[in-house]
Amino acid sequence: MINQYPHSIRAMVLIIALLIIASLSRLVLKLKKPESDLTELKLRTQSWWWMIALIFTALYFGQLTSICFFAFLSFLALKEFLSITPVRQVDRRVIFWLYLAIPAQYYFISINWYDMAIIFIPVYIFLFIPIRMVLTGKTEGFIRSAGLMNFAVMLTVFCISHLAYFLVLDPINLDAGSAGLVLFLLFITQFNDVSQYVWGKSFGKHKIVPKVSPNKTWEGFLGGVLTIVVTSYFLAPYLTPLSASQGIIAGLIISLSGFFGDLVLSSVKRDLNIKDTGSLIPGHGGILDRMDSLIYTTPLFFHFVYYLYY
DSSP states (O other): OGGGOHHHHHHHHHHHHHHHHHHHHHHHHHHHOTTSOOHHHHHHHHHHHHHHHHHHHHHHTOHHHHHHHHHHHHHHHHHHHHHHSOOOGGGHHHHHHHHHHHHHHHHHHHTTOHHHHHHIIIIIIHHHHHHHHHTTTOOTTHHHHHHHHHHHHIIIIIIHHHHHHHTTSOOSSTTTHHHHHHHHHHHHHHHHHHHHHHHHHHHOOSBSOTTTOTTOBHHHHHHHHHHHHHHHHHHHHHHSSOOHHHHHHHHHHHHHHHHHHHHHHHHHHHHHTOSOSOSSBTTTBSHHHHHHHHHHHHHHHHHHHHHHHO
């Protein structure tokens, strides 16, 4: 259980303290400017409290509970993705197997079967989906549907499942435990989003890809990268097996991949002509809106750590 690891406990306390500061800041802002409409900020803050409470509760109750929690996140994310993308009526028979891949993938993780967890979806599910589609006898739209379903299961199940895999690794940083890796990744990924937003709002002038995400600027991107690299330099040795210098590389990986994860999901939404992927999380949109960066940062950071220490 996580209470065995003091560094992880302190990190959780720090995150709660930051949420308290955010909540108090909103109240102060409302008192100073009562005419301001802070409804969205209120919804976002309340949602963050719920999300943090669920994650911390899962981590507190241990490995199995946390793995089941992340499996449920994959289920919600896959369901949301399939709800916003057009799917052939005949492919509904195939979708059943996508959902069945979730317990299989997380079972392989729970028993620490690395080889199978890494190839099950990219190889076996990738090959199985078109085979199952062939048996429906419908060829019109075949390539598009096969690509769509493989893209969906890779993003929402394979990528997210790496969060759970951190928890079955033997802890090297004995003060933080395996949960320290999860806390580090979650915090740095979300802080990266916030940092790039703040730097962009404050100094942003030169847009990067205005047709995909008009609010993304070079100033916001570079300011966010610098902020995350410095933060990771100090935080990585505290919560992970990484040294301070390795933390710099981890910060670069997370900042860069988080940026592109956001852009990829933005491209999906623009292609579908929608603002949000859902309404599950008030103030944030859908679960994919909140996890877009994490979908990219999780597998890349996992394999960086795994390559160095496992």
